[in-house]
Amino acid sequence: MKYYLNHLEELESESIFILREVAAQFENPVILFSGGKDSILMVYLAIKAFHPARVPFPLLHIDTGHNFPETLEYRDWLVNHYNLRMNVGSVQKAIDEGKIKEEKGFNASRNNLQTYVLLDELEKGKYDAALGGGRRDEEKARAKERFFSHRDEFGQWDPKNQRPELWNLFNGRKHFGEHFRVFPISNWTELDVWRYLAVEEFPLPNLYFAHMRKVFERDGVLLPDCEYITRRPDEMVKEELIRCRTIGDMTCTGVWRSSASTIEDIIQEVAVSRLTERGGRADDKRSETSMEDRKKQGYF
Amino acid sequence: MKQQNLITTDKYIELLRFTTAGSVDDGKSTLIGRLLYDSKSIFQDQYDAIEEVSKRRGEEGVNFALLTDGLKAEREQGITIDVAYRYFTTPKRKFIIADTPGHIQYTRNMVTGASTANVALVLIDARQGVLEQTRRHAIIASLLQIPHLVICINKMDLVDYSQEIYDRIHDEFEAFAGKLDVHDVSFIPISALRGDNVVDRSPNMPWYEGSTLLYYLENVHIASDYNFIDCRFPVQYVVRPYTDEYHDYRGYAGRIAGGIFKKGDEVMLLPSGFTTKISKIETYDGELEEAFPPMSVTMHIEDDFDVSRGDMIVRVNNVPRQDQDVDLMICWFNERPLRENGKYLLRHTTKEARCIIREVRYRMDVNTLHRDVASKQINMNDIARITIRSTVPLFVDAYNKNRITGSVILIDEGTNETVAAGMVI
Numbered sequence: 001m002k003y004y005l006n007h008l009e010e011l012e013s014e015s016i017f018i019l020r021e022v023a024a025q026f027e028n029p030v031i032l033f034s035g036g037k038d039s040i041l042m043v044y045l046a047i048k049a050f051h052p053a054r055v056p057f058p059l060l061h062i063d064t065g066h067n068f069p070e071t072l073e074y075r076d077w078l079v080n081h082y083n084l085r086m087n088v089g090s091v092q093k094a095i096d097e098g099k100i101k102e103e104k105g106f107n108a109s110r111n112n113l114q115t116y117v118l119l120d121e122l123e124k125g126k127y128d129a130a131l132g133g134g135r136r137d138e139e140k141a142r143a144k145e146r147f148f149s150h151r152d153e154f155g156q157w158d159p160k161n162q163r164p165e166l167w168n169l170f171n172g173r174k175h176f177g178e179h180f181r182v183f184p185i186s187n188w189t190e191l192d193v194w195r196y197l198a199v200e201e202f203p204l205p206n207l208y209f210a211h212m213r214k215v216f217e218r219d220g221v222l223l224p225d226c227e228y229i230t231r232r233p234d235e236m237v238k239e240e241l242i243r244c245r246t247i248g249d250m251t252c253t254g255v256w257r258s259s260a261s262t263i264e265d266i267i268q269e270v271a272v273s274r275l276t277e278r279g280g281r282a283d284d285k286r287s288e289t290s291m292e293d294r295k296k297q298g299y300f
Numbered sequence: 301m302k303q304q305n306l307i308t309t310d311k312y313i314e315l316l317r318f319t320t321a322g323s324v325d326d327g328k329s330t331l332i333g334r335l336l337y338d339s340k341s342i343f344q345d346q347y348d349a350i351e352e353v354s355k356r357r358g359e360e361g362v363n364f365a366l367l368t369d370g371l372k373a374e375r376e377q378g379i380t381i382d383v384a385y386r387y388f389t390t391p392k393r394k395f396i397i398a399d400t401p402g403h404i405q406y407t408r409n410m411v412t413g414a415s416t417a418n419v420a421l422v423l424i425d426a427r428q429g430v431l432e433q434t435r436r437h438a439i440i441a442s443l444l445q446i447p448h449l450v451i452c453i454n455k456m457d458l459v460d461y462s463q464e465i466y467d468r469i470h471d472e473f474e475a476f477a478g479k480l481d482v483h484d485v486s487f488i489p490i491s492a493l494r495g496d497n498v499v500d501r502s503p504n505m506p507w508y509e510g511s512t513l514l515y516y517l518e519n520v521h522i523a524s525d526y527n528f529i530d531c532r533f534p535v536q537y538v539v540r541p542y543t544d545e546y547h548d549y550r551g552y553a554g555r556i557a558g559g560i561f562k563k564g565d566e567v568m569l570l571p572s573g574f575t576t577k578i579s580k581i582e583t584y585d586g587e588l589e590e591a592f593p594p595m596s597v598t599m600h601i602e603d604d605f606d607v608s609r610g611d612m613i614v615r616v617n618n619v620p621r622q623d624q625d626v627d628l629m630i631c632w633f634n635e636r637p638l639r640e641n642g643k644y645l646l647r648h649t650t651k652e653a654r655c656i657i658r659e660v661r662y663r664m665d666v667n668t669l670h671r672d673v674a675s676k677q678i679n680m681n682d683i684a685r686i687t688i689r690s691t692v693p694l695f696v697d698a699y700n701k702n703r704i705t706g707s708v709i710l711i712d713e714g715t716n717e718t719v720a721a722g723m724v725i
Contacts, residue, residue, distance in 0.1 A: 003560065003592050004523045007315040007394040016596040017555045020537040024609055024650070048584035049596070052549065053541035136385045143384040162382070163718045164408060164633050166415035167707045168555065169647050173716040187396055189387050 008196050018184040019049040023056050025172035029129035033059040035071035036247040038133030058085035064110040065092035066228045066249040074205040089121035109251040129180045137189045153177040198263040207244045210261045221254035318419040319398040321437040326423040327454050331492035333364020338499035341388035383413045392518040407681040411631040414444035418522045423452050426459045430472045432667045442480040447525050449485045457491040461504040526593040527702045531559030533613040534649035551598035557704040562590045570612040570695050576603040610651035612695045620695040628722035638678035645711040655690040699723035
């Protein structure tokens with residue numbers, strides 16, 4: 001018998017500990033579900049943490065209306081298969097009701113609009129903890145994020161006023177109206193996520209695997225051709241073998257030329273890749289500190 | 301987890317957490333950048349971005365420090381103001397770096413980074429030798445009982461890779477370390493900027509026969525850093541499915557804090573003192589014969605006793621101290637000073653209780669280890685020995701026996717802020 005855990009087992013154990021801590025310390029937590037592999041991992045770990053009981057939190061999906069159809073299909077399968085509860089917040093509805101205004105122009109995206117709908121839904125649902133799939137290796141502003149990240153009554157993040165976190169002791173106390181964002185998979189890297197999902201043989205959306213799709217190139221990034229993006233006259237559509245490394249809106253998720261058709265292929269590809277996964281995200285390219293700025297406003 | 305198959309990882313790789321401490325001038329950020337770069341953990345787009353910023357600022361070469369200085373305010377002021385976590389993986393281990401600033405006003409960040417570390421890296425500028433700051437880092441590492449300490453004597457390139465200088469600093473530090481409670485100290489002469497002895501062995505210091513920094517980090521023995529002797533299972537959450545299939549199911553979920561629990565073990569429940577047997581240890585992936593730290597499991601006991609969050613399951617013949625009066629070494633984290641006789645909330649394992657700070661015994665100077673018994677005023681970043689009394693008995697072990705059951709945090713009930721970290725004496 002060996003008396004140590006390998007790194008994936010230790011990460012799993014840590015994340016399960018955090019998820020149980022959330023269930024114990026908060027009254028009304030919710031899992032923010034984006035449809036990407038990180039939130040899928042988080043849901044799976046929650047299933048494990050509370051087995052054989054049902055996951056004690058609902059999922060919240062902010063539907064921008066610009067999702068890949070495959071994402072919604074997968075989401076509905078996941079919810080049904082594991083007997084989960086889910087609420088959906090609609091960006092389209094908020095636009096139709098005139099609460100927010102759509103961006104205009106070629107690079108328009110609904111990414112920033114999500115924040116409004118997210119904060120609105122959190123308030124409506126009276127959620128006191130929102131679990132997110134953020135990882136610290138993703139982006140430099142995330143490297144300082146806590147597991148339990150305190151947000152003020154406006155949902156904002158103040159990087160200078162974060163509570164120290166020591167040992168396994170998490171302080172989730174808050175005043176009325178405030179809430180927490182909790183990141184159970186903070187310590188996982190992209191490769192850890194893939195390796196774990198491979199070991200566990202957990203089903204994933206087809207978007208992550210190589211498939212033929214109509215795409216065009218903009219600013220060095222391949223984007224899927226779809227009704228939500230206005231192409232410039234010189235942007236030519238080609239059909240290529242591609243896959244997604246992250247899944248977000250169709251308008252800002254860059255896709256990659258790839259022939260990786262199994263999870264093992266993906267691991268090989270990620271292991272040798274020289275570009276971070278967010279390298280394909282048009283929303284991060286707006287400025288050097290765009291993630292930090294969005295986080296302060298209450299982004300995921 | 302399921303049994304690993306070999307496609308996913310070449311072999312079982314372990315997780316090692318280490319903390320770095322040093323001031324801006326020690327070249328700490330450069331060292332981390334160098335580790336990330338030489339272990340090929342920096343992606344091309346990240347490298348391109350910092351190369352461009354370095355060029356725009358008119359700096360010579362690529363400034364690796366830009367990789368680790370995360371927040372906007374920090375990049376503007378050129379300082380690191382918080383704990384940042386970095387990741388890199390080699391074929392042998394996955395590493396989590398808690399990167400903390402070294403100034404005295406950031407003692408609390410160093411304590412935070414040190415709380416979960418297996419290894420502490422302390423940087424010394426070869427031109428400066430052992431400074432007050434070096435001593436402070438070492439004292440904090442010993443206070444937080446980081447099992448392994450590595451002294452990196454950096455900027456060897458600026459002292460002509462001199463063995464004499466290395467030896468002098470080595471001896472000076474060793475003389476001081478004799479006063480500390482550290483068990484495993486290693487010394488490595490490096491140049492983070494030039495890459496000497498970081499990942500690759502330096503041709504410039506043939507007199508040094510030890511390992512490179514990365515080799516050390518990949519091979520230092522950490523499997524026994526947990527306590528495997530004294531069985532401690534703080535109950536975190538009670539799993540009750542309330543379904544027909546699992547009608548009478550009642551599982552106690554938590555993370556093993558010490559010892560090796562086996563199915564059939566006779567155990568005692570605290571605080572009730574009732575004894576029973578472990579009937580089952582399980583996870584989502586099935587039943588286990590035994591469980592050890594830091595596994596998250598769900599336990600079942602034979603008898604129908606009432607157990608809830610904050611209780612602890614231990615072995616009958618090996619119980620923790622149960623006491624309302626506890627002596628602590630604390631680091632004060634808050635701008636509002638400690639209030640003697642003030643009431644605070646306390647968190648210990650999964651238990652929350654109220655407590656009162658009955659006495660400040662002394663304030664410790666983190667640069668000299670001097671105990672100042674006259675000083676009762678404890679401000680942010682101060683280290684002090686105090687006595688508390690809690691409203692309910694706590695089940696504690698000494699921090700140097702078990703970092704999990706020997707640690708507490710104090711919370712201000714008015715602001716909900718974490719105001720102190722405490723280690724049980």
